[in-house]
Amino acid sequence: MTDTLLVDEDGRFAVGKASTxxxxxxxxxxxxxxxxxxxxxxxSQEAFEQLSVVLYSGTGMLxxxxxxTGRRVGLIVTRGMEDAIxxxxxxxxxxxxxxxxxxxAVTHQAPEPLVPRHRIYGxxxxxxxxxxxxAPVYEHEAEKAAEELVAQGVEAICVCCMxxxxxxxxxxxxxxxVQNVLNKRDVEVPIYRSSSVxxxxxxxxxxxxxxIEAYAADVSREQLVGVExxxxxxGFRYGVQTVLSYGGLAxxxxxxxxxxxxxxxxxxxxxxKYVGDIIGSDSVIVSDMGGxxxxxxxxxxxNIPIENEPTLARFKLNLPTISMExxxxxxxxxxxxxxxxxxxxxxxxxxxxxxxxxxFDMGGTEPTVCDCDVIMGRLNPxxxxxxxxxxxxxxxxxxxxEKVADPLGVDVYEAAEGMANMLEMDAKESMRQMISxxxxxxxxxxxxxxxxxxxxxxxxxxxxxxxxxxxxFPFAAAFSAFGCTTADYLRRYSRSVQLTLPPNADAEHRNxxxxxxxxxxxxxxxxxxxxxxxxxxxxxxxxLEMFAQxxxxxxxxxxxxPLAMQRITADSxxxxxxxxxxxxxxxxxxxxxxxxxxxxxITELGIxxxxxxxxxxxxxxxxxxxxxxxxxxxxTRSMYYNREWHEAQLWEMDYLKPGNVVAGPAVxxxxxxxxxxxxxDRVWVDEWTIVHYEHAEDSSExx
Amino acid sequence: xxxxxxxxxADLIDGSMPWPSTRAIMSxxxxxxxFDKYLSILQERVPWHHPILLPIGEHLYIVQSGENRIVKxxxxxxxxxxxxxxxxxxxIRVRGDRxxxxxxxPGRYTCDPEWMELREFICPGCVTLxxxxxxxxxxxxxFDFLPDLEGFYEDWLGxxxxxxx
Numbered sequence: 001m002t003d004t005l006l007v008d009e010d011g012r013f014a015v016g017k018a019s020t021x022x023x024x025x026x027x028x029x030x031x032x033x034x035x036x037x038x039x040x041x042x043x044s045q046e047a048f049e050q051l052s053v054v055l056y057s058g059t060g061m062l063x064x065x066x067x068x069t070g071r072r073v074g075l076i077v078t079r080g081m082e083d084a085i086x087x088x089x090x091x092x093x094x095x096x097x098x099x100x101x102x103x104x105a106v107t108h109q110a111p112e113p114l115v116p117r118h119r120i121y122g123x124x125x126x127x128x129x130x131x132x133x134x135a136p137v138y139e140h141e142a143e144k145a146a147e148e149l150v151a152q153g154v155e156a157i158c159v160c161c162m163x164x165x166x167x168x169x170x171x172x173x174x175x176x177x178v179q180n181v182l183n184k185r186d187v188e189v190p191i192y193r194s195s196s197v198x199x200x201x202x203x204x205x206x207x208x209x210x211x212i213e214a215y216a217a218d219v220s221r222e223q224l225v226g227v228e229x230x231x232x233x234x235g236f237r238y239g240v241q242t243v244l245s246y247g248g249l250a251x252x253x254x255x256x257x258x259x260x261x262x263x264x265x266x267x268x269x270x271x272x273k274y275v276g277d278i279i280g281s282d283s284v285i286v287s288d289m290g291g292x293x294x295x296x297x298x299x300x301x302x303n304i305p306i307e308n309e310p311t312l313a314r315f316k317l318n319l320p321t322i323s324m325e326x327x328x329x330x331x332x333x334x335x336x337x338x339x340x341x342x343x344x345x346x347x348x349x350x351x352x353x354x355x356x357x358x359x360f361d362m363g364g365t366e367p368t369v370c371d372c373d374v375i376m377g378r379l380n381p382x383x384x385x386x387x388x389x390x391x392x393x394x395x396x397x398x399x400x401x402e403k404v405a406d407p408l409g410v411d412v413y414e415a416a417e418g419m420a421n422m423l424e425m426d427a428k429e430s431m432r433q434m435i436s437x438x439x440x441x442x443x444x445x446x447x448x449x450x451x452x453x454x455x456x457x458x459x460x461x462x463x464x465x466x467x468x469x470x471x472x473f474p475f476a477a478a479f480s481a482f483g484c485t486t487a488d489y490l491r492r493y494s495r496s497v498q499l500t501l502p503p504n505a506d507a508e509h510r511n512x513x514x515x516x517x518x519x520x521x522x523x524x525x526x527x528x529x530x531x532x533x534x535x536x537x538x539x540x541x542x543x544l545e546m547f548a549q550x551x552x553x554x555x556x557x558x559x560x561x562p563l564a565m566q567r568i569t570a571d572s573x574x575x576x577x578x579x580x581x582x583x584x585x586x587x588x589x590x591x592x593x594x595x596x597x598x599x600x601x602i603t604e605l606g607i608x609x610x611x612x613x614x615x616x617x618x619x620x621x622x623x624x625x626x627x628x629x630x631x632x633x634x635x636t637r638s639m640y641y642n643r644e645w646h647e648a649q650l651w652e653m654d655y656l657k658p659g660n661v662v663a664g665p666a667v668x669x670x671x672x673x674x675x676x677x678x679x680x681d682r683v684w685v686d687e688w689t690i691v692h693y694e695h696a697e698d699s700s701e702x703x
Numbered sequence: 704x705x706x707x708x709x710x711x712x713a714d715l716i717d718g719s720m721p722w723p724s725t726r727a728i729m730s731x732x733x734x735x736x737x738f739d740k741y742l743s744i745l746q747e748r749v750p751w752h753h754p755i756l757l758p759i760g761e762h763l764y765i766v767q768s769g770e771n772r773i774v775k776x777x778x779x780x781x782x783x784x785x786x787x788x789x790x791x792x793x794x795i796r797v798r799g800d801r802x803x804x805x806x807x808x809p810g811r812y813t814c815d816p817e818w819m820e821l822r823e824f825i826c827p828g829c830v831t832l833x834x835x836x837x838x839x840x841x842x843x844x845x846f847d848f849l850p851d852l853e854g855f856y857e858d859w860l861g862x863x864x865x866x867x868x
Binding site for chain 1: 726729730732735
């Protein structure tokens with residue numbers, strides 16, 4: 001499906017849907033935009049004329065990659081590294097697998113390489129890790145490689161030298177030789193250098209990134225251009241933007257388009273940061289439960305965690321990405337009972353949206369957690385997606401009974417609740433692991449629960465965790481898309497370095513470190529202002545924020561330290577950098593984990609260039625009485641909870657007003673999501689129309 | 704309970720199933736009718752009618768022939784009782800010198816023939832290479848597999864052994 005989320009300045013939104021049209025994505029996009037505009041009685045033309053920003057994020061690039069239908073890429077690498085792409089990283093053979101499959105090596109399979117071995121050439125050269133030229137480029141080898149790649153009819157050429165992140169001279173030299181050959185042969189083929197994709201240590205992920213950019217980006221860009229043309233034909237006045245994996249927006253002509261490939265979870269965490277800033281909570285744990293997965297992440301003191309080597313389509317990439325942990329557990333997760341041992345397992349397979357759960361009556365034959373919610377009366381069979389999908393309670397019940405409850409010899413309702421609890425326990429366990437791994441106190445964090453199924457299961461997955469407060473949103477199902485609209489135009493630029501600051505460093509050493517930092521930052525700044533300028537942003541609008549990836553010398557993990565300074569102007573600035581790191585490290589890992597005696601290392605220097613964008617504003621309203629409006633009440637329904645039937649009060653989410661309180665047993669319904677409140681718990685709506693969940697006083701962990 | 708079409712099982716036997724589907728089958732719980740479907744596909748593919756009891760190699764089956772259970776090649780050649788090593792009845796080619804080993808494992812892949820020889824077992828009926836074993840020279844022919852047919856059928860499959868119609 002292609003979803004369109006239309007947001008106005010006050011944060012009100014409308015969701016449109018249409019089938020995706022993979023041949024020409026703009027068709028499906030326009031249809032779904034028209035559907036969304038219809039909710040506001042606008043034609044799509046009227047909507048597009050008024051819009052100031054259009055964000056589009058498609059799966060074209062990922063599909064090109066998965067279906068292996070990208071360009072014929074040729075590759076030139078440092079001699080001796082020719083097989084790197086075939087060997088890949090070991091984990092690429094099993095990443096994304098379930099735990100049992102990881103253990104069963106027979107299921108492991110390395111992804112098919114994007115470049116076959118006969119289009120990979122080695123060229124003798126070596127710059128070592130300190131930047132010394134150990135061997136010059138053997139120019140005749142580069143020339144021969146280029147000639148043979150041309151003869152093989154390649155459509156793109158990538159160049160990746162082993163230590164090009166320290167010094168890219170050899171990569172440039174090889175590129176020039178290749179370009180000369182291309183000119184001589186009168187062939188036009190783009191050349192991609194790994195150091196221009198991102199000059200960062202670890203050649204395997206750098207190699208994957210540059211190859212993927214060459215392989216898949218242009219196909220995807222054609223789709224994006226098509227979408228842009230379509231919006232402009234409807235009267236949209238600006239360029240279409242797309243979302244980068246680290247949470248920024250970029251125009252569709254952005255040169256490193258592979259950075260848009262992981263944009264799924266980005267929105268939620270941006271939205272959480274935005275809402276967190278409004279309500280004064282700079283530490284937030286986000287939890288997104290959708291149909292297929294449960295994603296969590298933590299914002300600590302306003303810092304969004306960045307993962308530097310994510311995996312995509314089973315390739316390890318060199319691409320900063322907002323870090324999210326994900327377990328394959330959502331409402332569409334299929335429940336299986338082992339015929340021999342009767343052990344119940346959830347997923348990771350999911351029924352997805354087609355065929356979907358059994359209750360959808362669209363051909364699903366395997367019971368899912370969603371079916372359990374239907375059986376227990378937690379979902380309204382006549383109001384799913386606002387009534388667009390009628391849920392077949394009887395079908396869900398009979399399949400669930402046959403495949404799960406009967407084999408287990410358990411009552412069907414008890415079994416259904418057990419399955420929902422399993423999902424909730426899995427979700428809770430993943431949060432607990434994240435929290436304990438960071439040794440943080442949950443009492444410092446607000447939990448935000450969103451995603452279509454977040455509010456449905458949040459009562460249990462957040463119970464007894466001790467969060468400062470627990471929040472959800474009337475628009476929980478569209479929270480990720482909402483979050484994307486809060487993004488700014490943002491670019492990250494960074495470079496690997498090897499700088500150490502021992503506690504007893506002398507002035508000369510500290511001075512050389514400061515000079516190196518300034519040299520790198522200046523280079524990155526130039527790149528940033530020129531690229532932002534190319535996209536039409538005035539230099540005065542570009543805000544720069546420096547950062548350093550740091551660690552205590554000898555440790556293995558970095559912490560990304562945002563810095564207020566623009567350059568190191570005095571020796572005391574270095575102390576300031578260290579102080580910032582120490583504080584952030586303590587906030588993330590606890591003060592006892594500090595290890596200042598080892599000294600500090602800087603492994604990467606970078607800058608974030610930002611231009612502010614217009615954003616939806618959450619509207620603050622005055623609090624009204626605790627009792628919701630009469631029209632919000634929709635009657636009652638029997639709901640199974642804690643092994644008993646309750647008569648739950650039903651409320652319409654959109655009619656709840658700031659100040660209203662709803663006590664369980666109750667169900668608050670919305671076309672796109674359902675909030676379940678068991679007896680004893682309650683929710684209240686704050687002045688931003690954010691829903692606060694409160695567990696019963698004596699709510700201890702029920703495990 | 705997982706269950707697959709006969710065509711899917713046939714693809715599995717032929718190795719022509721795409722990897723993602725194969726992996727999905729590997730990751731799921733074992734389908735409990737797999738053996739029956741597997742056997743019936745093999746049975747349809749052989750030109751003879753003795754019921755297959757158990758496949759024991761790519762072209763070899765233990766079949767019920769009258770009162771006897773014998774090893775039979777898919778070409779129809781019979782190797783005698785399954786309790787005797789069928790290899791003793793096969794044509795055998797021994798690669799026991801460098802030159803003949805190098806035809807298969809050239810260059811540095813070649814093993815030392817003083818330490819290891821390759822024995823190829825060939826069907827006298829259709830001249831198909833049925834099995835290869837690597838053993839030190841002088842080592843007796845390896846008896847790969849003597850299955851407990853009664854135990855397998857009665858205790859595991861819960862049924863009696865098929866009889867010839």
